[in-house]
Amino acid sequence: MSGIEQLIGVERDLGTHTFSAEEIIAFATKYDPQRFHVDPEAARKSNFGGLCASGWHTTAIWMRLNVEDIKAEVRSAIEHGEKPPQFGPSPGFENLKWLKPVYAGDTIRFTRTLNGIRALQSRTGWSMMQMSSAAYNQKGDKVLEFDSAALIALPE
Numbered sequence: 598m599s600g601i602e603q604l605i606g607v608e609r610d611l612g613t614h615t616f617s618a619e620e621i622i623a624f625a626t627k628y629d630p631q632r633f634h635v636d637p638e639a640a641r642k643s644n645f646g647g648l649c650a651s652g653w654h655t656t657a658i659w660m661r662l663n664v665e666d667i668k669a670e671v672r673s674a675i676e677h678g679e680k681p682p683q684f685g686p687s688p689g690f691e692n693l694k695w696l697k698p699v700y701a702g703d704t705i706r707f708t709r710t711l712n713g714i715r716a717l718q719s720r721t722g723w724s725m726m727q728m729s730s731a732a733y734n735q736k737g738d739k740v741l742e743f744d745s746a747a748l749i750a751l752p753e
Contacts, residue, residue: 604711611662611707616650618701624654637701645698652695655741659707659732666709685723685748693743697734705740707732714749723750 618637625634629651632639640648667684674681699705713727726749732741 605713606710608708608710609666611659611666611709613704613706614658614662615704616654616658616699616701618648621648621650621654621701624657625651629653645700647698648701649698650700650703652693652741655695655699655705655732656693656743658705659730659741662707663709663730680752682752683750685750687745687747688725690743690745695741697738697740699734699740704735705732712744717748720748723748725749 622635625631631651633643633645633649634640634651634654637648640646671681671684707730709728709730711726711728714724715727717723717725726747727744728746729744730742731739734740
């Protein structure tokens with residue numbers, strides 16, 4: 598486990614995403630149809646002062662970038678002749694906070710930090726990773742944070 602233990606405490610950049618007004622409205626119309634997510638004029642008159650993305654939208658983009666990063670890690674290991682870890686499901690997350698609005702036109706940078714890993718007694722060959730994740734706008738302000746866990750089977 599020494600390879601992955603070296604990653605504990607290191608913030609990993611998952612990439613960025615720029616939120617367009619059209620994308621914000623489309624997502625919110627389907628999943629979170631509140632006025633400040635779907636109606637630019639109503640959003641201007643709201644406490645946000647402008648059209649902003651649903652927190653669920655911001656979190657969903659984190660998930661997409663996280664999965665893309667995991668797939669890239671697996672491809673890289675295979676290309677280097679290494680056996681990649683097998684990533685399993687997550688039992689959930691906690692402490693989800695949407696700290697600042699994400700406005701149309703904002704470019705958000707998403708991160709993940711491995712906080713620890715422990716072998717599971719109940720599932721031979723599997724470990725539980727504890728992580729914290731965050732997202733930052735183009736000004737460097739944190740807009741999202743949460744803690745999560747996920748199963749991983751490390752190569753022997």
